[in-house]
Amino acid sequence: xxxxxxxxxNMKSDSHPNLDSDQFLSKLHGRIEESEQNNKTIMTxxxxxxxxxxxxxxxxxxxxxxxxxxxxxxEDYFETDFWAMSIDSLEVDESYTEDLxxxxxxxxxxxxxxxxxxxxxxxxxxxx
Amino acid sequence: MQNDHELIQQFKNGNTSAYDQxxxxxxxxxxxxxxxxxxxxxxxxxxxxDVFFKLYKHLKNFRFESAFTTYLYRININTxxxxxxxxxxxxxxxxxxxxxxxxxxxSLENEWTKKELWDAxxxxxxxxxxVVMMRIAQNLPYKDISEITGMxxxxxxxxxxxxxxxxxxxxxxx
Numbered sequence: 001x002x003x004x005x006x007x008x009x010n011m012k013s014d015s016h017p018n019l020d021s022d023q024f025l026s027k028l029h030g031r032i033e034e035s036e037q038n039n040k041t042i043m044t045x046x047x048x049x050x051x052x053x054x055x056x057x058x059x060x061x062x063x064x065x066x067x068x069x070x071x072x073x074x075e076d077y078f079e080t081d082f083w084a085m086s087i088d089s090l091e092v093d094e095s096y097t098e099d100l101x102x103x104x105x106x107x108x109x110x111x112x113x114x115x116x117x118x119x120x121x122x123x124x125x126x127x128x
Numbered sequence: 129m130q131n132d133h134e135l136i137q138q139f140k141n142g143n144t145s146a147y148d149q150x151x152x153x154x155x156x157x158x159x160x161x162x163x164x165x166x167x168x169x170x171x172x173x174x175x176x177x178d179v180f181f182k183l184y185k186h187l188k189n190f191r192f193e194s195a196f197t198t199y200l201y202r203i204n205i206n207t208x209x210x211x212x213x214x215x216x217x218x219x220x221x222x223x224x225x226x227x228x229x230x231x232x233x234x235s236l237e238n239e240w241t242k243k244e245l246w247d248a249x250x251x252x253x254x255x256x257x258x259v260v261m262m263r264i265a266q267n268l269p270y271k272d273i274s275e276i277t278g279m280x281x282x283x284x285x286x287x288x289x290x291x292x293x294x295x296x297x298x299x300x301x302x
Contacts, residue, residue, distance in 0.1 A: 004296045008264055011242055019159055019173065021152050028151065028180055035181070 132196035140188055147187070151180050154200055164265035165208050167242055175211060179203050194275070201266070201276045205258050208265075212250040212257065240299045248298045249291075256291035259284050 097120060104113040130138075130146075132153070138146035158179055162172035182203055190199065249260055258277055262268045270288075274281045 005292050008245060008292070008295065009267070011245055011264065019155065021155055024155060024173070024176070025148055025151060028177060028184075031177065031181055032184055035185075 133192055136187060136190055136192070136196060140190075147184065150196075154197070155180075158200070158204060161204055161265050162208065162211075165246055165261065166211070167246070171211075175207055179207050182207075198272075198276050201262070201268075201272075205261060205276070208261055209254065209257065212246070216247070216250040244299065245295070248295050251298070252291050252294060255279070256287045256294070259287045260291045260295075263288055 135146040135150045162175040273284045
């Protein structure tokens, strides 16, 4: 071992700094807790991003218009605007008229039913 | 008194106070190691915090194949290497500022200070730096250095020899 080598080995400090080990441990545990809390936050954020991303992705390709599940023919079945009623629609048999009258009665439109029957009767008289 | 491996086993079973005992046992040595390198109490405490924080996270993977001190020295060396490299760049980026040369150690009649020595060590290649750090800061024998670094005893000696020659040259030039 030469002089230079001895010199650098002598540079080693023999005196260690004073240290309160309890304080050191308390700081260390604080840091560990903080790190665990951060990990939890990061995990929660990733899960949220994943869920939102998945829900957004699952909506891709869905048509922007929705299927309309009603028939335009329905208007004919539930026509109640008798003033605009086509004359052809009156050329129906007696059972259809009765059904219509019962329907109106079920709906609670007693006077509408009476008007309908009167009108049909009047139409029949005019036709005669 | 429980040995290191027993304490680690207890820590693995969920006993955190066993970890505290382990820290208390090796704290002084770890702080001393970093104090030799940094010459600053705050910095050495911070580095020791880093070491024991890393240790807390990775100790559950400890496989009991080697002594705990070997494992701890490896972490110390890696942390010190990172600090020295970071410090080297910090010094480089502050070249325009008046350099803090540190107090000259007149008792040893050195022509250079500890700071200059460690700045020079920071410039060494990683293997040489590692061996020198363990020799100077921890006074470890080559056998232990070989075990910690995974290099042969001969290789450790050669690396140390090259490092000392480089340091001698650099420091005598200043």
